[in-house]
Amino acid sequence: MSPFIQHMIVGAIVGLCLVVVARRFLPGPSRRLQARLAALLMRGPRALHGLGRRLEPPAPAASCGSGCSNCASCPLKTTGRSAHERKKGQLVR
8 A cells, every 4th residue: 555545545544633632522613614514615615515514413402400491300409409319219320
């Protein structure tokens, strides 16, 4: 194998690792960059709209801090324990 092809393969692996590390340790900026790229593709040629739709970041999931109050597993203000914990009678950590 020629040295040029080896360097291209190593560069692709290093680039992929950089993307994975950035998504793991910088989720906010990574999500914003992904949304910008998706929007750019959606404004571009019609052939790239499908790729833009696939790159759109997913909507953030509701969690205990979001205030959705539809899963009843968030801690209650009166007892400090969730409904799930009260049913089982034990604390889940």
